[in-house]
Amino acid sequence: MLGNNSLSNKFENFILIFILLQPIIDLLTSLSIQVLKINTTIGVVFRLFVMALAGVYILLQAREKENRKYVIYLLIVAVVLSIGFINNFFIKSPILLGEELKFLAKSVYPLVMLTCYIFVFKSVKAKQDIYSKTKNYIMYAALVINIVMVVSIATNTDFKSYEWVKLGSRGWFYAGNELGAILAIAFPIVILFSIQKTTSIKKLYFWIPTLLTIFSLFAIGTKVGYAAIVGALAVAVFMCFVQAFMQRKDPKKKLYLLNGLIATVVFAGVLAYTPFSPAFKNIGFHFQIIDYEEDVKEAKEKEEGKVKEEPKTEEEIQHQKEVKKEEEKQALIFSGRQLFQQMYKEYYAEAPMSQKLMGMGYSGNFEEYPKLIERDFHDWFYAFGIIGFALMLVPFLYFGIRILWALITRFKEIFTVKYALLGSALGLALGMAFMSGHVLTAPGVSIYFAVILAYLIVDLEIE
Structure with a gap:
């Protein structure tokens, strides 16, 4: 299908334009779910179709000896995850086969697309300016999202990020968490x-x-x-002034000084607006909800005749305060995800050895209602087990070490505004994947991570 050079070239051009299509796909997904009430969304179908095309392209590129390690890795991942799926098919009950397969596809999506974009960037590097194209396409995709947000909010036709109490808008898009993750990665x-x-x-x-x-x-x-705004702007301010100092004899110094000052003014404006922002107000609401839930819990215990043992000594009082403070901090950072994580720990402790090694699949060994932790690395570990999870981490560890080594050995070349902001985008993506999810298990988000990482790998020549 993609065997001859003409078709390969067309696919390579398409896969670059595919970056630009992301917000359009997300809008169509929102339309299909919220207006047409279709469960199988256009976004999922189209992205899986493109992943299948990318798989064919990857197999064809395996004719090049240097590309075979990627294909071998993906085949090993496919075999291991398939064994885990078959194992769960026979021993897991209840099991939602459709959700199991969908979660598998979403999880391998960033690995397949990362490999695809590495091959594409290597192929077009000599013919096109891949840096400008990658940067511009991500910027234009973010711009489309921003225009939709502005228009929807201005016309009061937007959807709310939260169903009750908390403030926030997701424009005309479907998932607020994924939308926030996309813009957070694209922002640097x-x-x-x-x-x-x-x-x-x-x-x-x-x-x-x-x-x-x-x-x-x-x-x-x-x-x-909010964390993305503060983090990326802080990096921009710092690196602009650092690069201006490092290039103090270069005429480009003025460019970095000017932009450093602009970024500083913008950063100051962000800090000034923070107390009035929805995110800041939502933190206040969050603590109110925690207090309310604590009051309800205490009232229920009184009704049931349970007597709460009060701390007697100073040490016990201090310990209770520390425990409560830690619980509130965990609740604020993870928004209740720590409770689901505890539930998964119990599933895992009771699971047979085969599931410990190969994974419990989608939503673990749930009994009634399936629920992900919504922390991507944790969901991967419990879904794919020790062996599957270790395999999934290979690209992150390998390329992470290669990037760090390149930074150490080529410090002056890499310690620049460009690479600092590209690195910030990857850091934000991995941080969100660990803390709040909706990155590596969401194809609409992981595509941005895959594109940026693939560009860095090819640009720095760290394969």
């Missing part, structure tokens, strides 16, 4: 676009995409969005 790239385009004060308008992305991340109302 948008800042990079603004910095490199703003060569004089007359071109200040190139910071408009950055301001729009800040607006959208604030509007969504999640802690992740």
Whole structure:
């Protein structure tokens, strides 16, 4: 299908344009779920179709000896995850076969697309400026999302991020968590676009995409969005001044000084607005909800005749305060995910050895209602077991070490605004995957991570 050079070239051009299509696919997904009430979404079907095409392309590229290690790795992953699926088919009850297969597909999606984009970037590197294309396509995708957010909020036709109490908007999109994750990963790239385009004060308008992305991340109302704004802007401010100092004899020094000052002003504005932002107010609501739940719990215990033992000594009082403080901190950071994690620990402790090694599949050994932890690495571990999880981590560990080694051995070349912001995007993606999920198990989000990591791998030549 993609065997000849002409078709391969067309696919390579398509897979680059595919980055631009992401917000359109997400809008169509929202339409199919919220308006047409279709469970099998356009987004899932189309993305899985593209992943299948990417799989064919990868197999064809295996004719090159240097590419075979990727194919061998993906085949080993496929075999191990298939064994885990077959094992669960026979011993897990209840089992939702459709959800099991969908979760498998979503989980391998970033691995397949990462491999695909590595091959594509290597192929087109000599013919096209892959840096400009990658940066611009991600920026344009973010811009489409921002325009949708602004228009939907301005016309009061937006959907709320939360069903009750908490503040936030997801525009016309379906999933607020995924939308926040997409913009969080794209934000450092948008800042990079603004910095490199703003060569004089007359071109200040190139910071408009950055301001729009800040607006959208604030509007969504999640802690992740706020952390992305603060983290990426802090990196931009610091690195602009560092690069200006390192290139103090270079005419480009003025570019970095100018953008460092602009980023500082924007950062100050963000900090000034923080107390009035939905994310900040939602933290207050969150503590109120925790207090309310604690009051309800105590009232129920009184009704049932349970007497709460009060601490007697100073040490016991202090210990109780520390325990409560830690519980509140965990609840704030993980938004209740720690409770589901505890549930999964119990599933895992009771699971047979085959499931400990090969995984319990989608939602673990649930009894009534399936529920993910919504922390991607944790969900992967319990779904795919020790062996499957270790295999899934191989690319992250391998390329992570290679990037760190490149930074150490080529420090002056890599310690720049460009690579700092690209690295920030990857850091935010992995941080969100660990803390709040909706990255590596969400194809609409993991595509951005795969593209940025693939670009870095090819650009730094660290295969």
